[in-house]
Amino acid sequence: MAKFQAEIDVMPKKEILDPQGKAVTGSMKNLGLAEIQNVRIGKHITLEIDADSAEAAHAKVDEACKNLLANLIMESYSFKLVQA
Amino acid sequence: MAKFQAEIDVMPKKEILDPQGKAVTGSMKNLGLAEIQNVRIGKHITLEIDADSAEAAHAKVDEACKNLLANLIMESYSFKLVQA
Structure with a gap:
């Protein structure tokens, strides 16, 4: 069992207005x-x-992004993964 | 005059509780x-x-982070900067 660290970016899609970014x-x-x-803010x-x-860590993080994040x-x- | 793209991450400091991250x-x-x-969310x-x-772009983005973002x-x- 290894520990991995994931860095995930979640951004509003390009075709979607980003009112927070517009204000900034x-x-x-x-x-x-x-x-x-x-400016766009995610x-x-x-x-x-x-x-x-x-590979297993990648699949789990992908699942977390799709289902919750x-x-x-x-x-x-x-996202990118690095072994901790 | 060149165009640069900046990718900025703003995260809660380590010693600060992150209730949103805790909930997730x-x-x-x-x-x-x-x-x-x-999980920590920024x-x-x-x-x-x-x-x-x-260098000029770096200074401007740094100023924007300090004063607003x-x-x-x-x-x-x-943050990191790339020439567009």
């Missing part, structure tokens, strides 16, 4: 950072997982 | 994913920035 893009102008455009999730192999209608996810 | 860790058990532990932010150099009392941030 607007605020950049007020902060004197008008060079910053197209979630960054870290977790630890015990598994026999990297991401709403696949509005969000897409990606 | 608990839910993993109910989903049959008890191997998953120590923000993943992508943005575009126009700058003369990678992260609450440095409770959160830490890291």
Whole structure:
């Protein structure tokens, strides 16, 4: 049994409006950072997982993303695994 | 003037309780994913920035993180920049 660390990004899909990101893009102008455009805000999730192999850990993290962490209608996810 | 893309992670500091992550860790058990532990949830932010150099872009993104994107009392941030 090995311990793996997963770093997961869950982002709103490109074709979906991101009102939080839009608001932050607007605020950049007020902060004197008008060079910053197209802010999009999602979630960054870290977790630890015990598994026999990297493949098994990958499958478990994928299942967690699909069933709990991401709403696949509005969000897409990606992750990377490293052995701890 | 070049365009850069920044990928920013903003996470609750280690010494700070993360109630959202705690709740998700608990839910993993109910989903049959008890191997998953120590879930922590932060923000993943992508943005575009126009700058003369990678150094200038780095300084601007750092300023945006400090002044708007992260609450440095409770959160830490890291980012990477790629030329678009």
